[in-house]
Amino acid sequence: MTSRRVARVLIDSPLPQLDRLFDYAVPDDLAERAVPGVRVKVPLRSAGRTVEGYLVDLAERSEGERPLSDLEDVVSPVPVLVPALYDLARRAADRAAGSASDILRLVIPKRMVRAEKAWAAAPAPRTPEVSSDALAWAQTIIAPFPTLADAVAAGERLAVDAPPRPGAGHPAWAELLAAIAVITLAAGRSAIIVVPDHRDETHVLSVLGEQLPADAVIRDDARRSGPERYASYLRLLAPAPIVVVGNRSTVYAPASEVGAVLIWNDGDPLLAEPLSPGVHARDAALLRQETEGSALVLAGHTRTTDVERLVAVGWVHEASARRRESPTVVLSATREGESRGTRVPSAAFAAAREALANGPVLVQVARPGYAPVLVCADCRTPARCPHCAGPLRARRPGAVPDCTWCGRSAPAWSCSSCSSIRLRMASSGNERTADELGRAFPNTRVIVSDGEHQVTEIDGRPALVVATRGAEPFAPEGYRAVILLDGDRMLMTEQLRIAEACLRWWSDAAALAAPRAPVHLVGVAGPAARALATWSQAAHARAELAERAPLQMPPTVRVAAVEGAAAAVGASLRQLRDDVPTLADGAVLGPVPGEEGSVRALVRFEFSAGRAVAESLRAAVIAQALRGRRRGSVPGPRNTLRVRLDVPDLDL
Known part of the structure; x- marks a missing residue:
């Protein structure tokens, strides 16, 4: 029996029931262009229209099995979704009971044809050179931290208390993060620096601009034009190391051979993603480090309780300075x-x-x-x-x-x-x-x-x-x-x-x-x-x-917020009890009345129950979305059930 190539496609849609891979047959005229990672157009039978998505993988399928719809078109020949990015987005979305496409929408810029053509015509990027002076400067900056360089090279998870003083024309913390990035780049690996806002970004870029050539650093934020963002993203896909500096979504940047991810001031609320599924940059970085084996540095002038919990359980180690500085x-x-x-x-x-x-x-x-x-x-x-x-x-x-x-x-x-x-x-x-x-x-x-x-x-x-x-x-x-x-x-x-x-x-x-x-x-x-x-x-x-531990307050436990119509919230909580029998008696707080007739409940659960809770609540969201679109049903509001995990405050 003959076989046929099948494209497994992730549809770019906010609908929770579409958050899975769909199989499409690859027509002969698209066989050469249909490679993993490219943007594609596919027919969606349930909606009777064509939608865009990403070709995640290719497989072989027997001709005698159920017939499949064909790919409609390949939008761009550039594979913008690399396997590592898809795996990270999938893991982050599953942890937060959300959709992978919602995360990819934050990371992958819209296609800009001119920028894409200019990139295709330009020569391939080369590995940036780090001068001996820059390397010597970086080693001097991190010298007060005797174990830091070796720990970063070994891919460890580190909590670093930054020097609380101005540096040589820049904040000392910006010099420390830039020095780690310079040493990582000198070792032939990429570095990703995530900061809360444009002021912090400017400080880090200024320090790096004094030590590295212009082609060694990429600024990644939403304040640039569409063509600039897309051109920078294409540079990240090249197999040459780079230093990336940006805001919260930069933690997903698909740079080549990442050696270190550095997060500054993880307690700043700007690092908490407000859009669904609401994955904090710190949590995404922890998932990335676990998958890729790169170093993770969580630096700040203070220590958040989230990081201190990780230090207490031994998941993150402290990298202390030889001499303690304080104002x-x-x-x-x-x-x-x-x-x-x-x-x-x-x-x-x-x-x-x-x-x-x-x-x-x-x-x-x-x-x-x-x-x-x-x-x-x-x-x-x-x-x-x-x-x-x-x-x-x-x-x-x-x-x-x-x-x-x-x-x-x-x-x-x-x-x-x-x-x-x-x-x-x-x-x-x-x-x-x-x-x-x-x-x-x-x-x-x-x-x-x-x-x-x-x-x-x-x-x-x-x-x-x-x-x-x-x-x-x-x-x-x-x-x-x-x-x-x-x-x-x-x-x-x-x-x-x-x-x-x-x-x-x-x-x-x-x-x-x-x-x-x-x-x-x-x-x-x-x-x-x-x-x-x-x-x-x-x-x-x-x-x-x-x-907080005796009171079951975050971050000693995880917290999920469930909001929507009273019937939908009640049904999801009952199903959650059945799916996760280990929930404590006082795990559910509420429901209490919310806005426009909705209700809201909070669910507190141990970290060990995170996967089961996320899967149960995600299933409830999908079931509610499908119930609202059932044939013959009375038209009503879509997605009446909303779920968000890792709510930092119990503000019922």
């Missing part, structure tokens, strides 16, 4: 005779005055704007918008308040509790803080930095820099003093990981200080403040884990 942190409180409401205590004020004689001073605040929160001046009830009930704010002194939600102004506001028409500013944003400090320090430059007014770098001249958390400009020579305000208000936020987040914000700001420059944390006590003062972030993460 000079002062827990600054109001002194006797000072008002308890004093925002900047006398000690911090004096430190700022002295430091301004030599260079810039950084003041970190919690919120942008002038007065982000307004309250009734008589009864202290929070001021709310009469249209949408959103919080009111003041953009400048004496201005008509407006709503932070809908943007409408409220010129005739009156208190819903006491009918008063008088407002009081209950908080200070960075603009109000800059205004007040500008009056306290006349003839001094005042620089404001936040999400709307982004300042990435300042010079060494004296200046007061008032920045929101995460928006602090880099000072190449370091700040002469750092004052951290609003710490008590930051800690009052109702989030499970707020202490961890505050410690990260404070530590990142403290790392911008010049050596021996004072860092004043104002008005905060407790474990997070002590961890900053003693620079013992790993110990704080261990203590957080110890507190």
Whole structure:
């Protein structure tokens, strides 16, 4: 009996029931172009139309078996889906109860014909050369970490506490990551560096640009044009090592012979993928390291509880510096005779005055704007918008308040509790803080930095820099003093990981200080403040884990969120109980009412039950999607059941 070539195709579709490989016959006229990894068009019988997908594999099939539909066309001759990328996407999607095509959509850019033709006409990339000077520089940078080079070469999983200081014109952490990448490239292997945002990306690219030739580094982010992204992606597919720097989806970059994946500041929420299936860059990197055997470096000024759990179980090892570095942190409180409401205590004020004689001073605040929160001046009830009930704010002194939600102004506001028409500013944003400090320090430059007014770098001249958390400009020579305000208000936020987040914000700001420059944390006590003062972030993460373990809080357990119609959620939870009998009695929290008549439940489960839970919930999503499309059924909303695994906070 004769056989025929069969193409196994992954259809590019958000429908969960299509997240599998479909078999199509390969016509004779497409036999030469239909190779694994290319984009193809295929007929979809259930929809009566043609869709795009990726040819994942080729197989042989007997002629006498069930007839198959033919491939419609090969869209591009370039194999953009390499086997390693498909395997990683499949594993990540299965772990998160999602679709592999959703992950590939984040990684593989849209096809650009001109860029593809230019790439085909260009000569094949060569292995970049690493100069002896660059290699010597890299070895000097990592010399304080005696075991780091050997551990990276051996493909280990490492937690690294980065030096908390400015380097030679760049942050010391950026130099450390770049040095690891240079050494990896010199060994003939690729390096992937994943950072939270464009500011971090700029620092790393700047360091690498000084040490490596231009063709040795690729910038991978969504801010570039479509042709640029596609051309860079094609370069990644070439069998020549490269250094890739980008944001969260860069962790999937299909570079050749990856020797190290480096993630900076894995606690930053920007590394958590908001789109389905919501796989965190750290989790994707762990899956990649396990599959490829490349080194994994999780670096930061703080240690997340997720990484500390991995260290505790021995899955990740610490690579410590020979000599511990820490900034000079002062827990600054109001002194006797000072008002308890004093925002900047006398000690911090004096430190700022002295430091301004030599260079810039950084003041970190919690919120942008002038007065982000307004309250009734008589009864202290929070001021709310009469249209949408959103919080009111003041953009400048004496201005008509407006709503932070809908943007409408409220010129005739009156208190819903006491009918008063008088407002009081209950908080200070960075603009109000800059205004007040500008009056306290006349003839001094005042620089404001936040999400709307982004300042990435300042010079060494004296200046007061008032920045929101995460928006602090880099000072190449370091700040002469750092004052951290609003710490008590930051800690009052109702989030499970707020202490961890505050410690990260404070530590990142403290790392911008010049050596021996004072860092004043104002008005905060407790474990997070002590961890900053003693620079013992790993110990704080261990203590957080110890507190969460008896309460079954993440990351000591995994958490899945199940949301949708009450009947669908109830059915999925009942099936989950049958499929995973090892779930604890209190594993399910809820369901509780959600938006537009939906309900939401949380499921807590051990890591050992992860595969079974993901498979059960994924099956429930597919069953619900198929039920809604059954013939003769009443038309209704599609995909009424939504599942997300690894929810970081139990915010029912």
